[in-house]
Amino acid sequence: MIQLQHISKWVTQGGSRIFLLKDINLEIQEGQFISIMGPSGSGKSTLLNVIGMLDQPDEGDYNFMGQEVFKLKEKQRSAIYKSHIGFVFQAYHLIDELTVYENIETPLLYQDVKQSERKALVADMLDKFNIVGKKDLFPSQLSGGQQQLVGIARALIASPKLILADEPTGNLNSKQGEEIMELFKQLNDEGVTIIQATHSEKNAAYGSRTIHMLDARIEL
């Protein structure tokens, strides 16, 4: 599903390059549950952003489901990630001004899904995550765990093939964190490919494969 070859990304500071990613080679099959581990600043988030096509490396090739991502135009690229990738953030990044329902609905708006269909999809999702009763609340009225549930529901609404989660449990207590991980496991069983960045060994253990990063490189 994903092939990264010789991916490097750097910033130039005082004439010398500081690498954010250095010669990353990685292959991920559909249906895998990958955990990326490593200390802060090792490049986990940058790698996720590159995979999520939010960021571009300075060097290297990226093949996503048979397409050379960096050879595509901006528009085509955003069309791919719109329909295939869902994002989950450590800080949830819900839109404060929108209700739970509206937050979950937002990605569908950008994919021109019809209103009746949107209604059905959001209702399914609310049901699935057991948050029907909270659909009219605003993010500030929810606990952290509940907010992250909404964040995941939002990531899943457009039925992506791949979920990218950057420290999804970083702001949660351990019980809430466990619930989220269980949820990821369940989603993975249903066939969704998941890549998560995490600090926690325990969380990494939910995955089928763990990649360790240090100083912008993948440790083999």
Added chain:
Amino acid sequence: MRNIISVRTMSDGRASQIIHHTFIMLKNYFKIAFRNLLKHKGYAAINITGLAIGIASCLLLFLVVRYEMSYDKTQPNYKNLYHVVTQNKYADRTNYTSGIPNPALEALRLQMPNTKFTALNSLYGAQVSVVNNSGGADKKFIEDSGMFFCEPTFFELFSYTWLNGSPAALKEPNTVVLTKKYAEKYFGNWKDAVNKMLLMDNFVPLKVTAILDDVPANTDFPLGALVSYETVKKYGDHYNFNATEWGTTSSNYQIFALLPASMTQAEGDRQLLEFSKKNYTGRNDKSEKINFLQPLKDVHFDKRFETFGDHVTERSTLLTLSLIGLFIIIMACINFINLSTAQAVGRSKEIGMRKVLGSSRKQLFLQVMGETGLIVLIAGILAIIIAMLCLPYIKHIVSIQENLSLFNAQTLVFGLLTGAVVTLFAGLYPSLILSGFKPIMALKNRITSAKVGGISLRRGLVVTQFVISQVLIVGTIVAVMQMNFVHNADLGFNKEAVLLMSTNADSSVIQQYGAFREKLLQTPGVVNVSFNADEPSSDNNWSSNFAFDHKDDEPYPVSLKFADENYFKTFGLEFIAGRPFEKSDSVREIVINETLLKKLNLKKPEDALSKDIRIGGAPWKKIVGVVKDFKTNSLRDAINPILIIQNSNFYGKTAIKISSSNLAQTQSAIENTWNSFYPSYAYKTAFMDTKINDFYKQENQLSLLYKIFAALAVFISSLGLFGLVSFMAVQKTKEVGIRKVLGASERNIVYLFSKEFTVLILISFVIAAPLAWYMMNGWLQNFQYRIQLGAGVFLIAILISIMIAWITVGYKAIKAAVANPVKSLRTE
């Protein structure tokens, strides 16, 4: 503040300590205020620019309104002085005029012995020649205004400074009193002027008997040269003065009254009504004529009555000016309130910290107010500079020729007051909001714009701004369209390339007209020449009662145009029936216009031909032609019924139709011809189209005023909008990032930003449209001929507002939309 107030009850040492302490606090506030300004340069610039423009507009408009309100206020008898005016009631309308019949003066004095009356008779367009030792004329002037026939009693009512002599100087005929300015114009030095000789209209010798100090510019009595009243009695035939003729009034002849302190205006009016009944009844049964009093304080503001000044300003115009000033400053204050509350979130930490450190709410309130004050102060200084730079141009939007000065006590007080009110109005709400923050919430950064509230307030204020700017935009469009309509209107005659010369129609001039015309026609470029009393469209209105087809007098008057047989060709008037009259020395044939035809209930133009018509009590004449209607006045008024008649005695004007090539050459040839025929007469010309343009001076000024202030309003609201959007862009950085990650395109993001403002514009349009319609429809009622106020105007206005808003919002929105979401969502 409390500290300072309580000082009185304390001992001196403690008091000085507190004052010292207060001073340190103030210094601290100022420092913070100043640094805050520097830190938020963009917002500060927007606030200061907007407020400076607002305050400058207010100052300038205040100067104008104050000037217009000051007319003749320096007259010591201001409160008891009245203008005796006339109301003429016809079956179908009521006419008003300042004119009074000549014999009324003596009759009034007999009837109302306790009231002082005086007559002032203006001499528009008189020629004054300075006589030299050999009896010839050195210098010739045509005085368009400033010359009057005046009684010595005038100075019992009105007060002026005499540099030399006294009112007694006007007792004898052939005497004249000059103001300093006029004396200097004629003789170089006013001190040499007394006992020098002038020649008026080439036949009235005048001896200068006294000198007056110059009158101020803000007067409707622009005295320049005052010829004794005895002179007009002596030369009555030439100056249309007849002390027994009750039937004629001219607005050049006006009467003023000084009521005794014990008499009210109502009592004066009652006595005038009695006077009118006694003197006018039975003289003309077609109208009911009465005289009444117009207080001097209304003279400058009432358009119904002619004054001797160069313009009358309606109070509604002054109200419009004041409102515009108010609007502009409100808009600037709104910008301030909006930006300050929007910024409040960012300042919550500072406020929280100050509260934790022991600042009271009152102190914080004063701090924020102080910052507002500082901004207003800077804006005020800038405003004075702007106002000073703009002052010389103000005469283009109002009829003030005098140079106004910004620096006088009244304006200073007004400026300070404006500053104080603006500070209070703009600063109050932000101060209350900021000082009300709960310290813990503020420190925890838990204060969001939603919690600060004021989002709906901010929307309301933005709507207010849009309403104001849209009303002004509609006003501008309507005023510009109407003025375009006026300038391009078909007047029914050809106004292009017609040169008008004013002449004093005395017999020696008229005798030479035939030869003069022949000579002019030989000049290359001259197409036609007509002698007449009045051009087709003019402010003059010479009217008379008349009878048609040997019936009784018709119940309405007819306007008279005296002209020769070449009038029709020179001005390109079209006939719908009959022909021009033939050249004749006496009045035999008459031409009428379409309006008169309709008023006489004649079906076909041909029906009027060969019928007889009679003016006043004169013999019957034959109608030989009917001309297609042309605009007899400005487009403000309906077309009058008109008679065109020959009478060479009244031909004070020469109209010369010239071909438009070699204009300058043709003009100088005409001048040479004039000087060779009439060496003792001053040469003065104007083009017909320029004269017509002058009809609409005030409307043109208003239209310009709208243009300027609509532009300012749009500018200020755009400034505010830009500030708000920049702020929104900062606030929404995260949201934009999330949306982009969720798949929003750049277009989606730009739409997100413009949507809200577009909705606000639409809401304000709903409020602005009826307001603007009401306002401009009222203004259009001033014109008999006007544009239709259709939906198009409003459509253009809203399109303009939306476009400007989009352009303003667009830059920031696009910048926000293309930003990389990875940056805005980074958590570590």
